[in-house]
Amino acid sequence: MSHYKTLRKGFTALELILVIGFLAMISPTLFNLLTSIKSNSSRKITNEKISVIQEVVKRIYMINLQEVENNCAGWSDLACSQLSLTPSIISTTKLGINTKSTAVIKTLKDIGCSVTGTNPQYQVECFDGKGQNLNFAGINLHVPNTLYSSVYANNLPRLDINSTDGRTRSVNFSDETSYSLSHSTQKLNDIGNAIKSFTRIAKMREVNNVCSDVATSAQNPQGGLASFDDVLIPWVWKITASNPNDICSGIQDTSTNCGCSSATVLNWETDSQYCSIDTDTELTRVLGNLGLGNLYRTDGFGNRITIVPMSDANGNSVSCPPSAPSPLYVNTPMQGKVRIGAYNGVTWFTYIDVYSE
Numbered sequence: 001m002s003h004y005k006t007l008r009k010g011f012t013a014l015e016l017i018l019v020i021g022f023l024a025m026i027s028p029t030l031f032n033l034l035t036s037i038k039s040n041s042s043r044k045i046t047n048e049k050i051s052v053i054q055e056v057v058k059r060i061y062m063i064n065l066q067e068v069e070n071n072c073a074g075w076s077d078l079a080c081s082q083l084s085l086t087p088s089i090i091s092t093t094k095l096g097i098n099t100k101s102t103a104v105i106k107t108l109k110d111i112g113c114s115v116t117g118t119n120p121q122y123q124v125e126c127f128d129g130k131g132q133n134l135n136f137a138g139i140n141l142h143v144p145n146t147l148y149s150s151v152y153a154n155n156l157p158r159l160d161i162n163s164t165d166g167r168t169r170s171v172n173f174s175d176e177t178s179y180s181l182s183h184s185t186q187k188l189n190d191i192g193n194a195i196k197s198f199t200r201i202a203k204m205r206e207v208n209n210v211c212s213d214v215a216t217s218a219q220n221p222q223g224g225l226a227s228f229d230d231v232l233i234p235w236v237w238k239i240t241a242s243n244p245n246d247i248c249s250g251i252q253d254t255s256t257n258c259g260c261s262s263a264t265v266l267n268w269e270t271d272s273q274y275c276s277i278d279t280d281t282e283l284t285r286v287l288g289n290l291g292l293g294n295l296y297r298t299d300g301f302g303n304r305i306t307i308v309p310m311s312d313a314n315g316n317s318v319s320c321p322p323s324a325p326s327p328l329y330v331n332t333p334m335q336g337k338v339r340i341g342a343y344n345g346v347t348w349f350t351y352i353d354v355y356s357e
Contacts, residue, residue, distance in 0.1 A: 043165060045129030049111045050161050050169045053126060053134075056107055057159060060099045061085050061176045065302050067100060073280040073297040074304025075145055082120050085142040085302065086157050086173065090123055093133040097122045098144050128163045135162040147342065148301045149349040151177045183300030184342075184350055191307070191340050192354035194290040195239060199356040202235040202244075206325075209247050211258035221249035223259040229329045234322050234336045236309055236356035240274040240282075241267045244289045253327045260325040268324045275320035277307040278343070299350065303342040311339035315348050 064083045072080035088096035097105070100120045109115055113126040121144075126134045140150040140157040150157065159171040209224040225233075225248050238244045246267035252259030273279075277286050283297045286307060297305055310320045323329075341351025 042129030046163050046165070049126060049128065050134070050163065052107065052111050053113075053161060054169065054171045056104050057087055057097075057171055058173065058176060059104055060087070060097065060101065061173060063101045063104070064099055065180070065300075068302035069295055069298050072302075073283055073294075075147065075302055076304065077280065080302075081145040084144045085148055085176075087124075087136075087138070087159060088141055088143050089136055089138050092135045092137070093125055095124045095126075095136050097124050128165075130164060132164040136160065137162070147303045147344050147349070149303070149342065149344070149347075151181065151301065152342075152349045180300035185300075187296055187299060187305070188340050188350070188352045191287075191290065191292065191296055191305070192338070192352050194292055195236060195338055195340075195356065196354055198239055198244075198290055199236040202238050203230060205247055206230045206233070206235065211256055213251065213257040215249075219247070221247065223249045223251045223257070223261065225258055225260055225325060225327060225329075226256065229258075229325070229327060232329045233325045234310060234356065236336045236338060237269065237322050238267065239286050239289050239309060240269040240277070241289065242269070242285070243267050248325050256327065258327045260327075270321055270324075272321055275308065275310070275317040277309070278304060283307075299342045301342075303349070306339075306341060306343040308339040310336040311353070312337070313353075315339040315341070315343070315351065 064085055067083060068075060068077075068080045071077075075081060075083065082098055083100070084096075084098045088098070090096045097108070097115075098121050099105070102119065105115055105119075105122060108124055108126070111126070113124050116123045128134055137160040138158055140155045141159065142148045142157065156177055157173050159173075161169045161171070163169075205219065206225060207227055207230045209220050211224045211226060212220060212222060215221040244267065246262070248260035248262070250259050250261030251257055252261050274282060274286075277283060280297065283305065284294060287294065287296050299305060308315055308317050310318055310322065312318045336356045338354050338356060339348070339351055340354065342349045343351070
């Protein structure tokens with residue numbers, strides 16, 4: 001007797017009902033799970049993009065600071081007038097990025113940002129993990145062709161980056177501005193110390209240069225001044241000279257064989273423009289005389305330095321330009337205060353005062 005097995009095809013009505021019921025039960029959970037996975041993925045992408053933007057704008061701060069320090073006498077110089085330490089806000093969805101660095105612009109493009117404009121001024125839109133625009137806001141940001149002073153008033157720059165999930169990430173540039181403040185202090189002190197050293201040496205050379213009717217050495221030529229004149233003359237002014245190492249020579253008073261008739265424009269500047277040293281040409285000459293390089297044309301924020309060789313308590317020039325050295329010298333002040341700092345023509349944002357010796 002043969003036994004046959006009957007092959008079943010399909011599902012019974014009961015089985016189908018059970019399967020449909022099971023799927024109906026788990027589908028909300030499955031949907032929520034898939035939505036959560038997608039949301040977490042887009043949030044992760046958003047966070048990664050914002051992290052890159054934060055790093056880029058911090059890099060731009062230091063790149064542009066180095067650019068203006070090495071190549072310009074402040075942000076108003078033509079070569080640097082289109083640059084800025086921080087981004088600027090063009091609109092809620094668009095940043096102004098002002099830099100000559102093509103590398104950082106490429107980085108923004110690599111994370112999907114839309115970049116328009118030409119070097120060194122770009123307009124940048126960036127997007128979150130869902131493809132929606134990131135929004136931007138900021139305070140105390142630097143704009144091109146302006147002196148940057150807000151940090152001196154304890155107003156730190158901040159860039160806010162907002163995503164569609166309602167989160168805000170900020171860049172406060174705290175490390176960068178802390179470096180700039182310290183850098184400014186160091187630069188101003190270096191200039192002040194160089195001026196004091198220069199003046200001290202210039203005065204001692206002239207004190208040792210006694211009145212004589214004949215030249216006895218290169219350090220003691222014909223002429224010279226009496227010691228009581230040497231201590232009155234503001235030798236600090238020689239930081240402005242085209243030839244600052246020249247010493248007094250040339251008899252003006254035959255009864256004493258004293259004189260300084262060779263104090264021409266080469267070693268005693270007569271141009272009143274040097275009463276406030278604030279152009280590239282003037283700063284280059286003076287900093288060269290002090291043995292400092294062009295890096296000292298700017299403060300720690302890239303602002304052009306101003307030097308007032310003969311200053312009052314408010315940083316205003318006085319008795320300038322001083323009369324050339326001569327016997328029985330009369331000119332005030334006898335000892336000059338020198339103001340060094342960042343100045344916009346109205347306000348000194350940072351400065352130090354040193355006394356020439």
